[in-house]
Amino acid sequence: MNRDQIPQLLKQVSYADPRLLPSDPKEVMALAALWATVLADVPADFAMNAVGEHYATSPFPIKPSDIADRWNTKVRDRLHRDNGTFEPNDFPDLDPDDVIGYLAALRGQRTAVAQGYQPPNTVKAITAGAAADEVTARLKTLGTYVPxxxxxxxxxxxxxxxxxxxxxxxxxxxxxxxxxxxxxxxxxxxxxxxxxxxxxxxxxxxxxxxxxxxxxxxxxxxxxxxxxxxxxx
Incomplete structure (x- = not known):
């Protein structure tokens, strides 16, 4: 979230807890600056939904750290379910020796998963199934490719x-x-x-x-x- 989006978030919070918003406009600006710093990595729509989820289960005033914690938990869950590789039909069209380009594409894929723009790739690795022993034996025989x-x-x-x-x-x-x-x-x-x-x-x-x-x-x-x-x- 950026500083321009925070006032709308604080207004939504005030519907559940009117005491949150100070009467002094300068204090409101200072409060918005603080929340903007804490929620810099949190999407605005997620923060808005997090307010409703918080007050649905808690009688205590919400803090910006509560929203940030919810977001970080969501990101960790997405990345934990993602196997860190590309789907076969989404593999980047790059030169096989372009290591820098591949790593950049992989970071972009992980960022998209973390932000929720792309679902986690949950396809299991070939060595995680019933044929794990056979695959491991073949890899030992054939070796692995290292430049x-x-x-x-x-x-x-x-x-x-x-x-x-x-x-x-x-x-x-x-x-x-x-x-x-x-x-x-x-x-x-x-x-x-x-x-x-x-x-x-x-x-x-x-x-x-x-x-x-x-x-x-x-x-x-x-x-x-x-x-x-x-x-x-």
């Missing part, structure tokens, strides 16, 4: 994954594709440095930046066997 420039930016923060990708790109074996007999790391898990505790037991807490040599040898053996099988098949 190369994004991967390069993230490499400094995930050296283990960067090393695996570099090995595959160079045609070398991925050491993490096999378990480690030395530190007992599972497939996909980085190797751990083995230490001996005071009681003589082995501990493995600190992650290694590189796999153990025996694990690399095992991965090379597994890759040769796969190549031989592919050749004889």
């Amino acid at each position: 190369r420039q994004v991967d390069e930016l993230l490499d400094a923060h995930r050296p283990i994954k960067a090393a695996r990708r570099a090995a595959l790109t160079a045609g070398e074996p991925d050491a993490l594709s096999v378990p480690c007999d030395w530190c007992q790391a599972d497939i996909g898990e980085p190797c751990r440095s083995r230490r001996i505790d005071p009681k003589g037991g082995a501990t493995s807490n600190r992650r290694r930046a590189t796999p153990h040599p025996s694990r690399i040898d095992e991965a090379q053996t597994a890759m040769r066997e796969q190549q031989e099988e592919a050749t004889t098949a």
